[in-house]
Amino acid sequence: MISFLFSWYPLVYAILLNIHAYEINDKKVIFDCRAKPAFIDQIKGIDGSRAAISTTELRMGGLVLVELEYPQFPNSKRIHSYQHESWKMAGNVGPFVIDHLGNIFIVPSPKVNVLENPIKDQNTIYEVNSNTGIMKPLISLPYDTSKISGNFINPFGLIGISFDCDDYTLFASSVLGSTPEKENGMIYHLNPYTKEVISVKKDIDAFGLISFQMGTEKRLLYGLARTGDVYSMLINNKGKFIGEVRKEFSIEGKGERGDDKVRKFKITREGDLEVYGLQFYYNLTAPTEKQESKYVFRYDAAIQKWTEVK
Amino acid sequence: MSLLNRLNRILKFRYCIIFFFCCSLTISFAQSKLDSLLNNRRNDIQTVLKSGFPILELKLTDPKLHLAQALAISNFQFIVNCKTPMGESLLNEIFAVYPARQSELPAGIDQNGNIYRVEMYNYGYNLSSICLVDIGENKVLKVNTIPNSQPDIPEHLKILALEIACNSAEVLKELSYKPENSEALMASTKTALNRTKCERSLHLCVAPTFVKDNKALWAIVDLTDLKLVGTRWTNVGHSEGISERRIQNAKIMECYCLKDSLYKDENWRFKFTLTSSDGLRISEVYYKNNLVINSMKLVDWHVSYSNSDGFGYSDAIGCPMFSQSAVVAIDPPRKIDIVENGKKIGIAIEQNYFSEGWPAPCNYNYLQRFEFYNNGRFRPAFGSLGRGCGNDGTYRPVSRIAFAGEQNSFAEWDINKWKTWQKENWRLQDILSTYTPEGFQYKIYDPKDNGYYIEANRGQFHDGGRGDNAYTYVTVHHVDKDEGDTDLITIGPCCNTDFHQGPDKFIYPDQENINNTGLVIWYVPQLKNDDTSGKEYCWAQSYYESGVIKSKIFPCMSGPMFVPIIQNH
Numbered sequence: 001m002i003s004f005l006f007s008w009y010p011l012v013y014a015i016l017l018n019i020h021a022y023e024i025n026d027k028k029v030i031f032d033c034r035a036k037p038a039f040i041d042q043i044k045g046i047d048g049s050r051a052a053i054s055t056t057e058l059r060m061g062g063l064v065l066v067e068l069e070y071p072q073f074p075n076s077k078r079i080h081s082y083q084h085e086s087w088k089m090a091g092n093v094g095p096f097v098i099d100h101l102g103n104i105f106i107v108p109s110p111k112v113n114v115l116e117n118p119i120k121d122q123n124t125i126y127e128v129n130s131n132t133g134i135m136k137p138l139i140s141l142p143y144d145t146s147k148i149s150g151n152f153i154n155p156f157g158l159i160g161i162s163f164d165c166d167d168y169t170l171f172a173s174s175v176l177g178s179t180p181e182k183e184n185g186m187i188y189h190l191n192p193y194t195k196e197v198i199s200v201k202k203d204i205d206a207f208g209l210i211s212f213q214m215g216t217e218k219r220l221l222y223g224l225a226r227t228g229d230v231y232s233m234l235i236n237n238k239g240k241f242i243g244e245v246r247k248e249f250s251i252e253g254k255g256e257r258g259d260d261k262v263r264k265f266k267i268t269r270e271g272d273l274e275v276y277g278l279q280f281y282y283n284l285t286a287p288t289e290k291q292e293s294k295y296v297f298r299y300d301a302a303i304q305k306w307t308e309v310k
Numbered sequence: 311m312s313l314l315n316r317l318n319r320i321l322k323f324r325y326c327i328i329f330f331f332c333c334s335l336t337i338s339f340a341q342s343k344l345d346s347l348l349n350n351r352r353n354d355i356q357t358v359l360k361s362g363f364p365i366l367e368l369k370l371t372d373p374k375l376h377l378a379q380a381l382a383i384s385n386f387q388f389i390v391n392c393k394t395p396m397g398e399s400l401l402n403e404i405f406a407v408y409p410a411r412q413s414e415l416p417a418g419i420d421q422n423g424n425i426y427r428v429e430m431y432n433y434g435y436n437l438s439s440i441c442l443v444d445i446g447e448n449k450v451l452k453v454n455t456i457p458n459s460q461p462d463i464p465e466h467l468k469i470l471a472l473e474i475a476c477n478s479a480e481v482l483k484e485l486s487y488k489p490e491n492s493e494a495l496m497a498s499t500k501t502a503l504n505r506t507k508c509e510r511s512l513h514l515c516v517a518p519t520f521v522k523d524n525k526a527l528w529a530i531v532d533l534t535d536l537k538l539v540g541t542r543w544t545n546v547g548h549s550e551g552i553s554e555r556r557i558q559n560a561k562i563m564e565c566y567c568l569k570d571s572l573y574k575d576e577n578w579r580f581k582f583t584l585t586s587s588d589g590l591r592i593s594e595v596y597y598k599n600n601l602v603i604n605s606m607k608l609v610d611w612h613v614s615y616s617n618s619d620g621f622g623y624s625d626a627i628g629c630p631m632f633s634q635s636a637v638v639a640i641d642p643p644r645k646i647d648i649v650e651n652g653k654k655i656g657i658a659i660e661q662n663y664f665s666e667g668w669p670a671p672c673n674y675n676y677l678q679r680f681e682f683y684n685n686g687r688f689r690p691a692f693g694s695l696g697r698g699c700g701n702d703g704t705y706r707p708v709s710r711i712a713f714a715g716e717q718n719s720f721a722e723w724d725i726n727k728w729k730t731w732q733k734e735n736w737r738l739q740d741i742l743s744t745y746t747p748e749g750f751q752y753k754i755y756d757p758k759d760n761g762y763y764i765e766a767n768r769g770q771f772h773d774g775g776r777g778d779n780a781y782t783y784v785t786v787h788h789v790d791k792d793e794g795d796t797d798l799i800t801i802g803p804c805c806n807t808d809f810h811q812g813p814d815k816f817i818y819p820d821q822e823n824i825n826n827t828g829l830v831i832w833y834v835p836q837l838k839n840d841d842t843s844g845k846e847y848c849w850a851q852s853y854y855e856s857g858v859i860k861s862k863i864f865p866c867m868s869g870p871m872f873v874p875i876i877q878n879h
Contacts, residue, residue: 058621059621110634112623112624112625112636113623113624113625113626113634113636113799113800114634114799114800115624115799115800115803153586153632154632154633155633155634178632179632180563180568180631180632256458256459257507257509257553257555258506258507258509258553259507259509259553259555259556279509279555279666281559281630281631281632282631282632282633283629283630283631283632283633283634283635283636283638284626284633284634284635284636285636286625286636286637286665286666286667286672286673286674
C-alpha cells in the first residue's frame with residue numbers, strides 16, 4: 001500500500017499514443033489505449049510535451065490544460081494554463097477517461113459547494129472532442145427524477161467512469177438520489193459513439209469501476225461507495241450485465257485511514273490491479289487535497305482468488 | 311399478606327441492598343484502580359517530558375532487551391523526531407523490543423540471534439520509528455520512520471485501554487452491566503484489542519470489543535487523550551471496520567440529522583436538528599408558550615481573500631454524510647447554561663463544524679451558538695475558529711431567521727425616531743448607522759407593538775466579538791413559495807464584497823410590500839480575520855502541550871441580540 005497526497009481527481013499527464021496489452025488464455029487484453037488529444041498540439045503557448053489535463057485547479061474550476069514545470073510531478077509549478085470557453089459548462093468536473101482517438105469523456109463533480117453543479121445535471125457525461133477541443137454534453141444518463149427530492153439527497157451523480165479498450169465502450173457509475181437508507185445508484189454500460197445505453201444495473205452505489213478479464217470471463221469490477229468492498233458482475237458478449245454480483249476482495253480496514261472506498265482501478269503492464277482508495281461519505285470536501293492510497297491486488301485465475309501485492 | 315411473604319420481601323430487600331452495596335463497592339474499587347492507572351500514566355508523562363529526553367522506555371528485566379532498547383534510544387536518527395524543530399518535547403514511547411524475525415530484516419542480513427527490533431511511537435507526530443540493532447556488535451543496523459502509523463501497543467497500554475472502556479458510563483449503559491476486562495476478547499482474532507483508527511484526531515486508538523448475544527459492541531479508546539471516543543454496535547462477523555470517523559458520523563446522523571430533538575424548560579421550548587447544508591436549525595421556538603420564531607439557521611459561509619481577487623470559498627455546514635456540506639458536524643450539539651454573577655440566566659445550544667485537517671491551512675472550523683435568556687431575549691450567534699487559506703480573509707456567514715406571525719412590520723432607528731420599511735430591502739451596518747440609547751438598530755413588531763428590538767453587535771456581548779459590520783435583509787415570508795424554509799443550497803458566491811450575498815435574490819427585482827405580513831430577516835456579518843500576535847481573530851494555531859499537538863482558537867463571534875419589545879415598555 002502506497003500513500004500520497006492526491007487531488008480529488010487526478011491529473012493525467014502520461015498521455016500515450018501506444019497501446020498496452022497483456023495476454024490471458026492466449027487472448028490479447030488491451031488495458032490502455034489512450035491517445036493524445038489532437039487539440040493539445042494546436043494550442044499556442046502550451047508545450048504539448050509538458051501538458052496535463054487538470055480538474056483541480058483551485059481558482060479556475062472546470063477542465064484546465066496546464067503546462068507543468070516538471071511533467072512527472074502533477075503538483076509542480078504551472079508554467080502556463082489554458083481553458084477553452086466551453087470547458088466550464090459542466091461546472092466543477094471529476095473523473096475522466098481518454099479514448100483511442102483522443103476524445104475526453106468527463107463527468108461533473110461538485111467540490112466545495114453545488115453552486116456550479118445543480119443536481120439535475122450530475123448524470124450527464126461530457127465529451128471534449130479530440131480535434132476541436134470543444135466540450136459538449138454527450139449523454140444525460142437516465143435516472144428516476146423522484147429520487148432527487150427530500151432532505152438528505154447527496155450532491156453527487158456520476159462518480160466513476162472507465163473506457164473499455166476491448167470494444168470501445170464506456171462504463172459509468174452514479175449515486176444520484178442515493179440516501180442514507182437506500183442505494184439508488186446505477187451502473188451504466190454505453191456506446192459513446194452511438195449513445196446507446198447497452199446495459200444498466202440498478203440500486204447499486206458503485207464508485208470506481210473497470211472491465212477485467214478473469215480467466216475466460218469478462219467481468220465488471222466495481223468498488224462500493226459505502227464500504228471498501230469490491231464486487232463484480234459478468235458482462236456477456238453483447239455487453240449486458242448478467243448473473244449475480246459477487247464479492248471479490250476488500251480494502252476495508254487497510255491503509256492509513258481504514259475507511260477508504262475504491263475511487264479508481266488501473267491495470268498494470270503485468271496484469272495486476274491497482275486500486276486507488278480515499279475517504280468518501282457522500283458529502284462535499286474542504287478545499288485541501290484529499291489523502292489517497294494505492295493498493296495492488298493480483299488475481300490468480302487457477303484458484304480464482306485475489307491476493308494483495310505488498 | 312402472610313408473615314412468610316413479608317419475611318421473604320424483607321429478605322429480598324436485604325439481599326438487594328447487599329447486592330447493590332457489593333456492586334457499588336466493585337465499581338468503586340474498579341474506578342479507583344482506573345484513577346490510579348490514569349494518575350500514574352499522567353505523572354510518568356509529565357516526568358519524562360520535563361526530563362528533556364521525552365521517551366517513555368519499556369521496563370525490561372532481560373538484559374539483552376534492555377541493551378537493545380538502550381542502543382536504539384542512543385541513536386540520533388531514531389530519536390530525531392522526539393522534539394519539534396523549535397526544541398519542544400513530544401511524547402514518545404517504546405512499544406516493543408524483541409528479537410527481529412527474519413522477515414523483518416533487510417535483504418542480506420541474517421538473524422544471528424543478536425538482532426533486535428525496537429518500536430517507538432511518537433504521540434505528537436503520530437508516527438512510528440523502527441530500529442534494528444545488533445547487540446553483539448553494539449550497533450544500530452537500520453532506522454525506519456513511518457508517518458501516520460502506530461505499532462502494536464504494549465501490555466500496560468492494553469490494560470489501561472480496557473480499564474477505560476470497562477469503566478466508561480457509555481459502555482455500561484450499552485451493555486446494561488459492567489463488563490470484566492477479560493470479556494473484551496474477540497474469539498475470531500484471538501486478541502484483546504482490535505486496532506482501530508482515529509482518523510480525525512490522528513491519535514493512538516484501540517477498540518476493546520464486547521460480544522453480547524449476536525452483536526459486538528466496539529468501544530474506541532483514545533490512548534493519547536486517555537478517554538473513550540465512542541461506542542458502536544455491529545453484528546458479529548460484520549466486515550465494515552469501526553473507527554473514530556465512522557462512530558462519530560453514525561451517531562450524528564442517527565441522533566441529530568435524521569430526526570428532530572426537543573428542548574424544553576420553564577421558559578423556552580423548541581426543536582433542533584442538523585440539516586444537510588444549513589447547519590443546526592432551531593424551529594418552532596416558543597417563549598412562555600407563545601410561538602415567536604418559525605425557524606433559525608445558517609445558510610452559507612462565504613469566505614473571500616482580499617489579496618486574491620475572486621478567490622475564496624462558499625461553504626455549507628451540516629451533516630457529515632449525504633450532505634452538501636464541506637465542513638461538517640462531528641460532535642453532537644451541546645447545551646450550556648448561561649451564568650451571570652453566579653446565577654443561571656439562560657441556556658445556549660452550540661454546534662461546531664469541522665473540516666478534516668483543521669487547524670492546518672485551508673481547513674475550517676465554524677461555531678453556531680443559539681442563546682436563549684430567561685427574560686425572553688435570544689441571540690443567534692456564529693463564529694469562525696479559523697484557520698482558512700490566508701490571513702487576509704473575510705468571513706460572511708449568511709443566517710436566516712423566520713419570525714412567527716403574519717402581521718409583522720420592520721423599522722430601523724433613524725437618528726431619533728423609528729422609520730418603518732415599506733418594501734423588502736437591505737441595509738449595511740456602518741459608521742453612519744444610528745442606534746437608540748439602548749443600542750437598538752432595528753425592530754420587528756406586530757400591530758400591538760409586540761415583537762423584538764434588534765441590538766446590533768458592536769462588540770459588547772463579551773464573547774470576543776469586535777462588531778459585525780453586517781448586512782441586514784428583510785423579505786416576505788411566503789407560505790406558498792419556498793424561499794429557504796427547507797434546506798437551501800449554496801445561495802451566493804464566495805467573493806462578493808457588496809450586498810450580493812444571496813438574500814438579495816429574494817428582494818430583487820420586484821421588491822414586495824413588507825407591512826403587516828410574515829417576515830424573514832437575513833443577517834450577514836463581515837468578519838475580517840487577523841493573525842497578528844496578540845490580536846488574532848477568526849484564527850487558530852497549533853501548539854504543543856503535554857507532548858502532543860493541541861489547537862488554540864481565536865473565535866470571531868457575531869450575531870445580533872433580539873430583545874422583546876414588551877420588556878422595555
